[in-house]
Amino acid sequence: MERASLFFIQRSSPLEMNQKGSWTRMSSIKIAILGFGTVGQGVYKTIETHQKELESVLGKKVEVAAVLIKNKEKDRGIHPGVLVTDKFEEIIDLNQLDVVVEAIVGNEPAYTYLQRAIQRGCHVITANKEMFASYGTDLKELAAQHDVSIGFEATVAGGVPVIQTIQQLLNINRIKKIEGILNGTSNYILSEMRAKGESFSAALTAAQEKGYAEADPTNDVEGFDAFYKLMILSEIAFGGKPDWERVPREGITAITREQIEKAEKLGLRFKLIASIQLINGEIVGSVRPTLVSKSHPLYHIEGVENSVSIEADIVGRITLQGPGAGMLPTASAVIEDLIHAVLKTGVPGNSFRMQQQTPEDSQVKEKQNWLILNPDDLDHFPLSLSSSAELEGSCLIQADENTVHSLRQENRNASFFEVLGEFMLEERQLVKL
Numbered sequence: 070m071e072r073a074s075l076f077f078i079q080r081s082s083p084l085e086m087n088q089k090g091s092w093t094r095m096s097s098i099k100i101a102i103l104g105f106g107t108v109g110q111g112v113y114k115t116i117e118t119h120q121k122e123l124e125s126v127l128g129k130k131v132e133v134a135a136v137l138i139k140n141k142e143k144d145r146g147i148h149p150g151v152l153v154t155d156k157f158e159e160i161i162d163l164n165q166l167d168v169v170v171e172a173i174v175g176n177e178p179a180y181t182y183l184q185r186a187i188q189r190g191c192h193v194i195t196a197n198k199e200m201f202a203s204y205g206t207d208l209k210e211l212a213a214q215h216d217v218s219i220g221f222e223a224t225v226a227g228g229v230p231v232i233q234t235i236q237q238l239l240n241i242n243r244i245k246k247i248e249g250i251l252n253g254t255s256n257y258i259l260s261e262m263r264a265k266g267e268s269f270s271a272a273l274t275a276a277q278e279k280g281y282a283e284a285d286p287t288n289d290v291e292g293f294d295a296f297y298k299l300m301i302l303s304e305i306a307f308g309g310k311p312d313w314e315r316v317p318r319e320g321i322t323a324i325t326r327e328q329i330e331k332a333e334k335l336g337l338r339f340k341l342i343a344s345i346q347l348i349n350g351e352i353v354g355s356v357r358p359t360l361v362s363k364s365h366p367l368y369h370i371e372g373v374e375n376s377v378s379i380e381a382d383i384v385g386r387i388t389l390q391g392p393g394a395g396m397l398p399t400a401s402a403v404i405e406d407l408i409h410a411v412l413k414t415g416v417p418g419n420s421f422r423m424q425q426q427t428p429e430d431s432q433v434k435e436k437q438n439w440l441i442l443n444p445d446d447l448d449h450f451p452l453s454l455s456s457s458a459e460l461e462g463s464c465l466i467q468a469d470e471n472t473v474h475s476l477r478q479e480n481r482n483a484s485f486f487e488v489l490g491e492f493m494l495e496e497r498q499l500v501k502l
């Protein structure tokens with residue numbers, strides 16, 4: 070009895086004074102969570118554990134009104150007052166529904182559900198990067214038409230507030246380039262291979278045992294996950310996305326223990342780097358294993374951490390680092406979006422401040438440093454390699470992307486890796502092309 074009354078006090082809305090000066094129950098914000106896996110559960114729990122903080126910031130209670138799942142048989146531990154259903158119609162037809170949080174997997178039915186929610190006038194928040202990379206532009210437009218806000222902080226780098234930071238910077242700065250470690254699973258595998266001298270497959274197994282990698286790790290280790298996130302960043306930073314087909318996307322499955330050891334002797338570390346920038350007015354991006362020297366901020370990012378380094382014209386370089394996934398870090402990003410939506414400090418629809426391109430933004434791309442690894446074929450390599458022995462049978466060149474592309478065609482057994490950060494070599498060791 071005592072427990073029941075205590076529970077009643079916690080669940081009932083506090084009193085607030087209305088405009089006529091009389092006390093009424095404080096209205097609440099009703100939300101639906103679509104999907105109750107890692108992210109959905111994290112959002113549900115955070116709303117429960119941080120109700121007081123939410124109430125004090127928003128001046129209203131936040132109530133989870135409904136949860137959408139696929140399998141009705143699973144026990145979810147959800148409060149009996151919450152509608153738990155596998156039918157989206159039951160949710161969209163609720164009497165009051167203010168915010169819809171989407172945390173399911175894949176393009177459909179997530180895209181359709183969010184369209185329906187926006188059309189009903191709900192604010193929407195998504196963690197679904199694959200869907201948002203494909204349909205984010207359309208959803209932003211639709212949200213603008215219906216004057217609701219759309220939150221997607223959780224789609225990129227989990228708990229790290231990358232989207233809000235870029236939005237904030239774009240008030241005045243022009244973004245030049247973004248480089249990031251956007252996939253924690255790949256970063257964990259590369260870190261384990263380096264620190265413990267493990268093979269790719271041994272490190273992948275360790276990642277799976279620790280719950281950092283799915284049973285089917287393709288999305289993570291082949292660079293798809295980082296690619297989706299990069300496309301989302303591209304749109305907010307540069308107001309558009311490059312042609313997906315023209316973005317080189319390479320994963321980490323071909324990286325060997327020997328290559329990692331060789332790089333380490335040169336003071337370099339392998340990272341799966343997603344990068345996007347404006348070059349001569351064109352948005353150019355890539356996702357690929359890259360070598361990073363100690364002077365670069367991404368060198369020290371190890372394990373499942375994510376990091377995003379943003380270069381802008383006024384501020385210079387800013388680097389954010391933190392948990393790129395996980396139940397509570399991702400819920401933190403969703404709840405931040407919830408607060409922005411309710412307080413109307415969020416971004417309604419497509420009114421994101423997009424960067425307008427100017428001639429000054431269009432950088433003429435400089436040549437980059439590339440390390441070419443493949444000792445077996447070095448004798449046949451069409452470069453002057455008198456200094457190659459000092460680089461342990463590898464070769465450093467300074468060349469632009471096009472030159473490297475043609476060299477790759479002619480030397481299919483060699484591996485080419487861009488080197489980020491300062492990498493000092495004596496002049497005679499560097500072949501300039």
Ligand SMILES: NC(=O)c1ccc[n+]([C@@H]2O[C@H](COP(=O)([O-])OP(=O)(O)OC[C@H]3O[C@@H](n4cnc5c(N)ncnc54)[C@H](OP(=O)(O)O)[C@@H]3O)[C@@H](O)[C@H]2O)c1
Pocket residue numbers: 103104105106107108109137138139140141143155172173174175177178196197198199223224227393394395396399
């Ligand atoms: N996990 C992370 O740390 C993380 C971080 C950032 C972003 N994300 C993104 O957030 C989304 C959710 O990730 P997650 O890790 O929480 O996934 P998850 O653990 O696999 O959970 C997915 C949930 O969605 C439900 N679901 C799937 N298809 C559905 C459908 N057609 N109708 C209704 N419910 C459906 C599942 O229902 P059942 O429970 O009935 O199977 C499950 O509850 C993904 O898009 C992911 O990329 C995840």
